[in-house]
Amino acid sequence: MGLANKHIVLGVTGGIAAYKSAELARRLRDRGARVRVVMTKGAEHFITPLTMQAVSSNPVHTSLLDPDAEAGMGHIELARWADAMLIAPATANFISRLAHGAADDLLTTLCLATPVAISVAPAMNQQMWRDQATQDNIEILRKRGILILGPAEGDQACGDIGPGRMLEPDELLAALSGSFRSGMLENVKVVVTAGPTWEAIDPVRGITNHSSGKMGYAVAEAAAENGARVTLVSGPTGLPRPDNVHTIRVTSAQEMYDAAMEETAAGDIFIAVAAVADYRPATAAEQKIKKRSDTLTIELIRNPDILTAVAKRGLLFTAGFAAETNSVEMHAREKLTSKGVDLIAANLVGGGEGFGTEDNSLMLIDKTDTKTLPRMRKSLLARRLIEEIAERYHAKNPTQGPR
Numbered sequence: 001m002g003l004a005n006k007h008i009v010l011g012v013t014g015g016i017a018a019y020k021s022a023e024l025a026r027r028l029r030d031r032g033a034r035v036r037v038v039m040t041k042g043a044e045h046f047i048t049p050l051t052m053q054a055v056s057s058n059p060v061h062t063s064l065l066d067p068d069a070e071a072g073m074g075h076i077e078l079a080r081w082a083d084a085m086l087i088a089p090a091t092a093n094f095i096s097r098l099a100h101g102a103a104d105d106l107l108t109t110l111c112l113a114t115p116v117a118i119s120v121a122p123a124m125n126q127q128m129w130r131d132q133a134t135q136d137n138i139e140i141l142r143k144r145g146i147l148i149l150g151p152a153e154g155d156q157a158c159g160d161i162g163p164g165r166m167l168e169p170d171e172l173l174a175a176l177s178g179s180f181r182s183g184m185l186e187n188v189k190v191v192v193t194a195g196p197t198w199e200a201i202d203p204v205r206g207i208t209n210h211s212s213g214k215m216g217y218a219v220a221e222a223a224a225e226n227g228a229r230v231t232l233v234s235g236p237t238g239l240p241r242p243d244n245v246h247t248i249r250v251t252s253a254q255e256m257y258d259a260a261m262e263e264t265a266a267g268d269i270f271i272a273v274a275a276v277a278d279y280r281p282a283t284a285a286e287q288k289i290k291k292r293s294d295t296l297t298i299e300l301i302r303n304p305d306i307l308t309a310v311a312k313r314g315l316l317f318t319a320g321f322a323a324e325t326n327s328v329e330m331h332a333r334e335k336l337t338s339k340g341v342d343l344i345a346a347n348l349v350g351g352g353e354g355f356g357t358e359d360n361s362l363m364l365i366d367k368t369d370t371k372t373l374p375r376m377r378k379s380l381l382a383r384r385l386i387e388e389i390a391e392r393y394h395a396k397n398p399t400q401g402p403r
């Protein structure tokens, strides 16, 4: 599962971001992948083959017409060895040569000779990226089924600001492992809750929170991409229903509880991502409350705890999100025990973190370990999380699969 034991050919081309390729190779190896690096002549101006050899623990390939290499790991052999190819960084020049079927160096020849998936992480000045020639070349690659990872927007080495930054190594890893998505959760029923809840005070007012639902929707999508049968129980959000996911829309915590209990009656994995209100008004006024007195007291009563209730049902795996504003790990560990769940995915919220943002980081806490998934886009983070959950689910239930 994931990248463990996968054979990755990492292509490095001649851009400033090549310095990040060393970190990328190291992280690939940390994730259990075997890495062989192929560098263009241009790349050698930015990072040495010696560095890439050290971090990949394998000889680096730089030349197509190398009699020694042809006797050992020649280009056809290397093409056959690969489970996937990742070109990071990919220069405008390389993208152009790939789009037009060039085979005038080892990397382009390999790309033609390999039947496996090719992912390309463009990295260049924003104007080079925006140029019509580059955009046309990217379109050609996309049509050919080549995965284009990024680029990200932001400050550039040349001082410009705009699109063209290479994605960070962790984002590339998440996307690459996503390209190996398989039936990790085939035939597994996964129930996910997402979004905020709305606790009515009267017909026009209510108590809610800033949860956007983006993370929960991304988790539901990632589970479905991995073959799971997914039900998403969603509080009020403006998000479209994800593809291949059975979506049930609810409003209040009580409705979310009822739907979650019904759906998990025959579920395997429950992932509670929703930000559920702990309390609701004891009674919701039937008519709009009028402005009569200087103060108004609303009595609140406890809502049922959905995660604790589902965990008691003895599903094969339960995971919950914990949004904390301080002492994240300590509070998350308390939740792991008090709620009796298998995994807590904790994140820091408030001060511009977590709710409503496009990216996030997570601390995964289970009975034996704490692991951090670094900041990345929520869609990529969700894929990484599903991978982590699938691994733990299969380890806990060896008779269930991998299916």
Ligand SMILES: Cc1cc2nc3c(=O)[nH]c(=O)nc-3n(C[C@H](O)[C@H](O)[C@H](O)COP(=O)(O)O)c2cc1C
Pocket: 012, 013, 014, 015, 016, 017, 040, 041, 042, 043, 090, 091, 092, 093, 094, 123, 124, 125, 128
């Ligand atoms: C200092 C410097 C930085 C460069 N950075 C980039 C870059 O980030 N992205 C890019 O597409 N080209 C960049 N180039 C241009 C490429 O190095 C050039 O197009 C080269 O021919 C690429 O060769 P390759 O694609 O075979 O590796 C840079 C050139 C120089 C001199």
